[in-house]
Amino acid sequence: MAVIGATASSGAKTRWALIDIVVVIYALVPVLWIVSLSFKTKETLTDGNFIPRSWTLQNYRDIFNTSEFLRALLNSIGIALIATVIAVVLGTMAAYAIARLDFPGKQLLVGASLLIAMFPQVSLVTPLFEMERTLGLFDTWPGLILPYITFALPLAIYTLSAFFREIPWELEKAAKMDGATPAQAFRRVIAPLAAPGVFTTAILVFIFCWNDFLFAISLTSTTSSRTVPAALSFFTGSSQFEDPTGTISAAAVVITIPIILFVLFFQRRIVAGLTSGAVKG
């Protein structure tokens, strides 16, 4: 941190490069380890080597041959996508109102969503379990989508209202003066400016839904709506006596792929989205 104004000497650069490498190792080793496990053959699985001695795709073949995993993957994708779309739409509406309009109860809504963001989710597990059983939502997609939306909404509202506050709304006026109808002003000026924020929020919300485990194991009982994180903990391997380590690792790698892609392609946006709300505070 002794870099103030001065142009970087090569010494400083080397030092930073070393520090950066430490960070990279820190972040990647656990991920590489599970990848490594997923490629190990049954014989070498328990050799404790970080790099597989012999490679195989058998674990991947196995999981894609079981309906259990495919079904869970379908559930995960479907539930996370639907919850993301709904949460982002509702969040966009609310965030627009919070950023742009004056109405009673605004502070209450902001405060309430803050509370929910910090809410102990486990406190809801018991009552939701009972309510969903009564309403017939237990072990269904909507039964998971609803809590996901709820806990994603505060995140969506915060991130989006931070983004919306940044939009120079005067441009709407300028567009009208340039001859745009209100619809054109929205489509050609406001929407392109708001889109990055909405998109970023969608990624964050998707990651959140994709990640959930507690609701997924508490509010499901069969494969009909169990998502991958929950299914992983029930994996037994293709036969009962088999050690499931390899298949679990392969499944884990599969559901990590979308996350890695998001991070690779949208790093800047994710960082901006995660920090925007915090800076305002």
Next chain:
Amino acid sequence: MAEIVLDKVTKRYPDGALAVSDVDITIGDGEFIILVGPSGCGKSTTLNMIAGLEDITEGELRIDGKRVNERAPKDRDIAMVFQSYALYPHMSVRENMAFPLRLAHVDNATVTKKVEEAARILDLTQHLDRKPGNLSGGQRQRVAMGRAIVRSPKAFLMDEPLSNLDAKLRVQMRTSVAKLQRRLGTTTVYVTHDQTEAMTLGDRVVVMRGGLVQQVGSPQALYEQPTNLFVAGFIGSPSMNFLPATLADGQLQTPLGPVPLSDRIRRLVEAANAPSEVIVGLRPEHFEDAALLDEGERGRGGRFTATVDVLESMGSDKYAYFTVEGETATSAELDELAAESGSTEMTDDGSQIVTRLSAASGAREGAELEVWFDEDKLLLFDPSDGRNLTYAG
């Protein structure tokens, strides 16, 4: 090009604030008109009503004789330049300027031609493919102008378009705006609270205060014949000096000594039915170092002797500041003006006077000086309502 008429236009915001009331202005075809006034007096609101960005609560707005109150901004064919420039950050300079044309479904060849022509006029040709975020303040300002001129609208509306520029650039841009307007001959309504812009740019100036039009007229007329204390104090820099005075038997008792009224002023004052307590207004340039005048000239004015508090030499002239003992002039208008200019020089022991003397004057700080003033140039105001008692109309 168009004639714009505001006919008893009033704006009341949804929260009940009366921003503009009963504004009557006729803006001639091709005219450059300036709206000035202190912050919050309703300039932007008036402009936004002409633009169609704000609804008109009462009254009528006519463009070329047609009522346009209900028309959307896009159907009024008016362009606007905003204080913040309001450039679309996701579009290049070229796209920004082309935007109004594209919305009007102008064909590509014409768009290119017009944008390039505007860019040439505004010296933006080499920046056409850059994004506004990477431009300097002056360049952004020109892009905003360019976006306004490309589609040759009936009128330009500009809301403090130069106020985000630094002083030097502002002077430059002021000249180019004036040139551009003359060249295009487009009716222009220009909002500012910069004195100099108001006096130098416009054909006519509208002075507003608290949502009401105070006076409309050419810069010279406003300067010489303000209708009231507010306009008198607002127009002119340094501003007019105000002193309390009593009027009796054709004589004026002022803190500077007794002043006989000239015939011209006496007639106006009598016609105006003046009260006995009045406020005298004298512009700084109507003072002079008495030592520099010959006998004849001296006789035509009043004289007083006072100590120079501060002397500022501008090269071409000298500004000398004096403190005049006694009461200070008080009125609602003067308080408002003081608040607007943020002046805190309200001394307890008398009023401050600013005088502009010839460069040849031998005035020195801390020394006494005999000062002469032109009795025939003084203005008298009624302290109760601020009206100019010497207004010749």
Next chain:
Amino acid sequence: MSQTAERTADTPVSPPAKKAVSEGKKAERKLGLWLCAPAALVMIAVTGYPIIYSIWLSLQRYDLRFPDQQKFVGLENYVTVLSNSYWWTAFGVTAMITVISVAIELVLGMGLALVMHRTLVMRGLVRTVALIPYGIVTVVAAFSWRYAWTQDTGYLAQLFAPDSALLTQRVPALAIIILAEVWKTVPFMALLLMAGLALVPDDLLKAASMDGASAWQRFTKVMVPVMKPAILVALLFRTLDAFRIFDNIFVLTSGAQETGSVSMQTYNNLIKGLNLGIGSTMSVLIFIAVAVIAFIFIKVFGTSAPGSDDGRKR
């Protein structure tokens, strides 16, 4: 308030304008309410109502295995839970994990934030890579740690303790849980802190070094005070988040050897025990604990709660 006064004052003058006044404002309010209503309804339906329902359930004897015996028992469930040593063990474990992991995260997170903010080389790469622990599914990461520490299978187990099953011993297991938790959440902490770092003006640091402050002094005397709000926000978020730890423990130890958190206890009670009365009691107790933590944070550290936007601070 002035609006009503004005209305009575000059109603006769311009009644149409008056009508427009209240309607314009009303329309905005109405739009605002309509836009927020769906979000608010969902949030109330899925959190507000269940929390009340769970308070009611916590006052019942209600075991799904014996549904006929449901009856109102007052605070009996609370007495049962609060006098149960398993509950207090779980509570102690949760509190300990929270305190230790948040403390470590703060230190490492600050370091990582400085690295991400100031590094001269590969800034994009560092930021990208640091996001991976944040984004990865907790269960996946937990499995990685579990297999890494499993005897024979794991590279870490081979490296550090080839002869013992660490995950089956209480203290090492808790340490591994904390390790997994810290690894996953340091980047998030760092990002929140980095947002605070971005608020420290460079000129301020230059001025401080002109005034003779060393790098460490610049950090403690200039950066930390300026960043204080960001630090508090990060601490509050992470503390409440750590308190609900579940996924890592579930995968790493399933709560064996007294490594279970309060969330684990509640889950076990519900799914294994099917005892809704006791489960709800625990839910309410956890809710209260979290509320107390949040309250202490806000009381002790003042009004710098996140999201309290301009309007609310006044």
